[in-house]
Amino acid sequence: MAVGGISSPWNNMGKLPLFMLFRDSRNVLKNDELGIEIVNIGLPATLALMADPVASLIDTAFIGRIGAVELASVGVSIAIFNQVSRITMLPLVSITTSFVAEEEATSKSTEAEEDENVGSNHDVDHEMVPLTGRSDMKITKSEDNRRRVPSASSALVIGCMLGILQTLFLISTAKAILHYMGVKPDSPMLKIAQQYLTLRSLGAPAILLSLAAQGVFRGLKDTKTPLYAIIIGDSANILLDPILIFTLRLGVNGAAIAHVVSQYLIFLILIWRLVENVVLLPPSFKELQFGRFLKSGFHLLVKVISTTSCMTVATSLAARLGPKPMAAFQVCLQIWLATSLLADGLAVAGQAILASAFAKKDYEKTVVAASRVLQIGVVLGLLLSFILAAVSQFASTLFTKDFDVLRLMNISFPFIAVTQPINALAFVFDGVNYGASDFAYSACSMVLVAVTSISCLFILSSSHGYVGIWIALTIFMCLRVFAGLLRIGTGRGPWSFLRS
Structure with missing residues (x-):
């Protein structure tokens, strides 16, 4: 029996859903409509x-x-x-993406149905209507032809509140968190790390x-606008770094200030572009x-x-080994995450x-x-x-x-x-689960x-030291x-439709 238009050869494997992962593998890099859509969304996002x-x-x-102590101090900060940012930012951006994409898809389906039923009648009532199981809102147009995106207003209000709370939390607990991370009160790293973390938190x-x-x-499948904003903001960060760190002799504090300035610049550009296309003030609180x-x-x-608990524990264990192991771990962890994030564009x-x-x-497109x-x-x-x-x-x-x-570092590479x-697979599986709104399973499995x-981490770091930390992180990604x-x-x- 066909499901959602899935072809008959595929249906013969219906009782083996795992084979879905190997479907049309010869076309993995094919320049077809789906491939172009993935590239147009994924490349700018990456x-x-x-x-x-x-x-x-x-x-x-x-x-x-500047020095190994400064490098280690900034690394801990x-x-x-x-880690604190990921606790708030990943749920926010992932949920917003899914909700807006659902609202956009349902709005287009509703408009297509209305066009069929109404014909040339353009005076259609665009009130919010219930959706089929995944959302109760849809995107409409305002009088000035800007989109009303119900999830956008909610996301921005929640983002503002979370950002302020994160800043207050980090400023008030910076010293205590650094101590927990293995930076002792008599460590030369403490003062530098605390100042950097406090300044950096102002950009939350x-x-x-x-x-x-x-x-x-x-969610609107526009990943180019965020890319342009981020390039401008991060370029400002890179230009300000040598000026503030060396010319003005602010050291690591200059690096923190440069980063904060760049984040506010990115925010202003994105909001400016968003206001041009989206109505950000909802007509009522219930929206x-x-x-x-x-x-x-x-x-x-x-x-x-x-x-983040895994990453935090790994960083803490590295910090307890001393400034030099921490410095090496910090650089390698950033390289590890930076390269892995290339796959996160695919996940988006x-x-x-x-x-x-x-x-x-549309289960056929879901599988493909x-x-x-x-x-x-x-x-x-x-x-x-x-x-x-x-x-x-x-x-x-x-x-x-x-x-x-x-x-x-050579041991880590x-x-x-x-x-x-x-x-790469771990990140892409996250995107697939989020696209299916399978948030509950994502949470339970990750616990x-x-x-x-x-x-x-604790067992291998105690027996194999620095190498043990990297072995444990490898196990972590394999389990994901x-x-x-x-x-x-x-x-x-x-x-479950794969078993039908």
Whole structure:
């Protein structure tokens, strides 16, 4: 029996949903309509996601010229800021992307049906109507032809509140968190790290508001506008770094100030572009969909806390080994995450396309799109592995001249290179799950993965030291991929149609 238009050869494998992942694998790089759609969404999203880590790497390169202690201090602070930020920003941008994509897809379907029923009558009542199981709102047009996007207003209000709360939290608890991360009261790292973290936290509201705006653009399948804004903002960061760090002699504080300025610049550009196309003020308070955001946000909050817990524990264990292991770990972790985030652009494309397909109940496109982005993820991961293996020796010298730090970095690079296909799949599986609005499974599976991985971190770091931390992080990413395979491979949850 056919499901959603899936062809008969595919239906013969209906009882083996795992085979979906291998569907049309010979066409993985085919330049067809789906391939073009993935590239048009994924490539700008990838470049946008890469821009901030690249800017952070350039920050790290400048700071590395000051000294190993400064590099380690900033490393701990960046790790803390990033982990706290991920707790709020990933749920916000992921939920906004899915909700806006659903609203956009349903609006187009509704308009098409109205055109069929009404014919040439353009005086159609565009009031909000219930959707089929995935949302109760849709996108309409205002009198000045701007879009009314119900999820956009909610996302921006929530982003503003979360940003302010994050700033207050980091400023008030900076010293205590640094102590927890292994920076002792008599450590030369403490004062530098605390000052950097405090200054960097002032940019949290801009970051959260920018991410909310990016979620709206992604849901509308426009990833170019965020890319342009991020390029301008991060370029300003890179230009300000040498001026503030060396010319004005502000040191690591100058790097923090440059980053904050760049984040507010990105926010202003995104809001300016958003206001031109979207009505941000809802006509009534009831249009603010806080209930929907909180329900799905809770699930993703659990997932993100679980994920960040692993990274935080790993960073803490590295910091306890001393400034030089921490400096090496910080640089390598940034390279590891920066290269892996290339696959996150694929995840964004997969999420937007799948959210639209699920809203329309177009199961044929759901299967084709999911398999394609996962297959491209494997290809991308293999390519990154070869590139990193080739440039590892050269890349390490860009960040420091310290012999001990370089030695530890050279130990890390094999792990970074080999795990790229695994990391790519882990990120893309997240996008696939978000596109299916499978937030509950994402949360529950990640809790189990995190508990197992943190146990491995403590056990392996105590027995193998610095190397043990990287082995445990490799196990962490492998378990994330297994969780994604398990859901689709067994045809459970939103993927139950694969067993029909």
